[in-house]
Amino acid sequence: MKEIIQRMIIKLRGDEKMKIVIPTEDMNGLESKVSEHFGKCNTYTFVDENGNVTMIIHNTSEHMGGVGLPPEIMKKNGADILLCRGLGPRALEMCSEFGINVYVGQAETAGEMFWLWKNKKIKRADANDVCEEHKH
Secondary structure: OHHHHHHHHHHHHOOOOOOEEEEEOOOOHHHOEEOOOHHHOOEEEEEOOOOOEEEEEEOOOHHHOOOOOHHHHHHHOOOOEEEEOOOOHHHHHHHHHOOOEEEEOOOOEHHHHHHHHHOOOOEEOOHHHOOOOOOO
């Protein structure tokens, strides 16, 4: 309980940096190729609100033969925002349940995707942005 209260105080003071996650294909940081398929990406690249890479993790979700779903893994690692090319309706719903804001846009690299978000060139995802072929 004490840890939860401390995290809330830090957030209120603004000391905690926002974590942004981008589904990527490799471990090349901002130069990583943005994955075409959110759930089946190889890696998740995390950046702070200044565009600094804070960590890169492998996708260990059940989509890749592991355990858990991508939104669970992202939230477990502190994600506040997801920047992606697209996702299915269930993934969008789960991100919402976990408090992860989703933005969709078209970019080749993680750095380009971050730039689009930072400069308000991509929109917040809604039901009209989901991939129809991924209705799971």
